[in-house]
Amino acid sequence: MxxxxxxxxxxxxxxxxxxxxxxxxxxxxxxxxxxxxxxxxxxxxxxxxxxxxxxxxxxxxxxxxxxxxxxxxxxxxxxxxxxxxxxxxxxxxxxxxxxxxxxxxxxxxxxxxxLTGPPQTNEVARSGVLMPGLMTITAATGLPVRLFELGCSAGLNLNLDRFGYDLGGLRTGDPASPVQLAPVWTGPLPHAAAVTVLSRRGTDINPLDVSDAVVRERLMAFVWPEQLERVARAEAAIALAQANLPPIDGADAADWVQAHVAPQAGSVAVVLHSIAYQYFPPATKAGIAAHLAAQPASADAPLAWLRFEMDDAAEAHLPTLRLTLWQGGPPTERLLARAHPHGTFLEWFA
Ligand SMILES: C[S@@+](CC[C@H](N)C(=O)[O-])C[C@H]1O[C@@H](n2cnc3c(N)ncnc32)[C@H](O)[C@@H]1O
Known part of the structure; x- marks a missing residue:
């Protein structure tokens, strides 16, 4: 049959x-x-x-x-x-x-x-989209960042400040990093602001621990094998994460945001996520938005929501990078970029 x-x-x-x-x-x-x-x-x-x-x-x-x-x-x-x-x-x-x-x-x-379990991936090149967003946040606030990643999978992108970048010719990050990202860039250059990460933490409903060899191999199995650059990048990012394991919790994104995310003087709290929001149940999406909007952010204790998501991709075919920034008073909303879902290329608007 x-x-x-x-x-x-x-x-x-x-x-x-x-x-x-x-x-x-x-x-x-x-x-x-x-x-x-x-x-x-x-x-x-x-x-x-x-x-x-x-x-x-x-x-x-x-x-x-x-x-x-x-x-x-x-x-x-x-x-x-x-x-x-x-x-x-x-x-x-x-x-x-x-x-x-x-x-x-x-x-x-x-x-x-x-066939019995769903695939789970962690696409490192999405850091090439998120990093210029962090540079925008740094330029706007002048403050170091505390990272809170939702749907972070194995947490590979929580090490994004440990990667090297060529963003339309603007070089940033660690030039000696084993992970180098250079998305094909169109549009103006991003702000040349050096991002300082004070702390990082993530959550995933199914967190992947890359210190476990079985988990590592499973993660690699879902990287398309003919995309040799992607394979090499994933392997390098996994090795880097083994040496710099970001703390990752196993919790629903909304519950976790409510428990962990609050503005603090002297740093900007950045809630970020990539190609994850579409998988969150409606109550989770609503819980995240409500919690962030209710925070007492100020110029000295700002709050940012940076998201690379498929929000209007049905019309435009490509996900967007959007930023909401609370610095006291009403938030500012910006459409920063539109990019390939794997971060291969990017059109920068800001
Ligand atoms: C397509 S993966 C993207 C992973 C990572 N953000 C990246 O860009 O490579 C979506 C992730 O969202 C996680 N996820 C789904 N529902 C969630 C929820 N309610 N709370 C937290 N994470 C969730 C999944 O387990 C999965 O790791």
């Missing part, structure tokens, strides 16, 4: 999406899945009987992440022969390799296991 049309169509749609985002190998793996998966394997049977909505469940990313994990662990030599640094294969070659893998009950069971 082949995959039902609704599942096959979701794999085809994901393939299209991956190609648009510069992941042609992952796209071909999605197409190969449709050719290779049927009722003869555990993995195929799990896909055939999928009870949920494949796109909403990120089913295809579970599958491609599982394949990547097996390749990275040396458990899928037939697939590895077609993954980087090999030249780009076609879907039929990948399907043949997948059929061999799925015919092995132990490896089939491993791949099927990857």
């Amino acid at each position: 082949a995959l039902p049309p609704v599942i096959a169509a979701a794999f085809a749609k994901q393939a299209e999406f991956c190609r648009k985002l510069g992941a042609p190998l992952t796209a071909a793996v999605c197409e190969a899945a449709v050719l290779a998966c049927d009722g003869t394997s555990d993995t195929g049977r799990a896909l055939i009987a999928w009870p949920g909505e494949p796109m909403a469940d990120a089913l295809m990313m579970r599958f491609t992440g599982g394949c990547n994990a097996l390749v990275r662990a040396g458990r899928a030599p037939e697939l590895a022969a077609l993954y980087p640094p090999a030249p780009m294969p076609d879907a039929t070659d990948l399907a043949a390799a997948l059929r061999t893998l799925l015919a092995d009950p132990a490896r089939d069971a491993q791949l099927a296991g990857w």
Whole structure:
């Protein structure tokens, strides 16, 4: 029995999406899945009987992440022969390799296991969008920052001041950092203000601890393997986080904001998040906004809300970087940038 049309169509749609985002190998793996998966394997049977909505469940990313994990662990030599640094294969070659893998009950069971949990990522290049936002906040307040990240995943972006940046030719951060970010830049340069991070802390409903090797490998499995720069960047940021583990709590973003975020004289409290807000339940979104608006911010104890999110992406296709700044009196609202969701390029407005 082949995959039902609704599942096959979701794999085809994901393939299209991956190609648009510069992941042609992952796209071909999605197409190969449709050719290779049927009722003869555990993995195929799990896909055939999928009870949920494949796109909403990120089913295809579970599958491609599982394949990547097996390749990275040396458990899928037939697939590895077609993954980087090999030249780009076609879907039929990948399907043949997948059929061999799925015919092995132990490896089939491993791949099927990857379908049971949702993917979780932490995109380091989003720091290239958030950092110029922090520079704007520093320029506006003249104060060091206390960072509070919501939906921080493994907390890799909480180390953003430990990365190096080329922002449209303006260099900032640590030039010797193993993580260097240079988003393709259009628009004016950001404020050349040096950001000082006084403290950092994050929360995630499912925090990932990169001191755990299994967690690290799982995080890497969801980085598209043909995007070699991204793979290298994620590995470097994970290594950096192992040496500089930011404190991360496992709490709902609203509960945590209410417990931790308050203005303090002599620093600016910055609540920041990237591609996370869309996953927060409505009550969480409302709780965050209400708490921030109720804080007694002032010029000496300001509060900033910096968010790189998909707010109006349905119209504009790209997420925005927005800033709300409370320095006493009504807040100022600014649209700072629009950028690629992975931080590859950015149009700066401010
Ligand atoms: C797409 S990931 C983005 C992670 C990270 N911000 C980044 O840019 O790489 C969204 C994150 O939001 C977290 N999340 C979802 N609902 C949450 C909630 N109610 N409170 C805190 N975190 C939540 C998820 O666990 C996940 O790590």
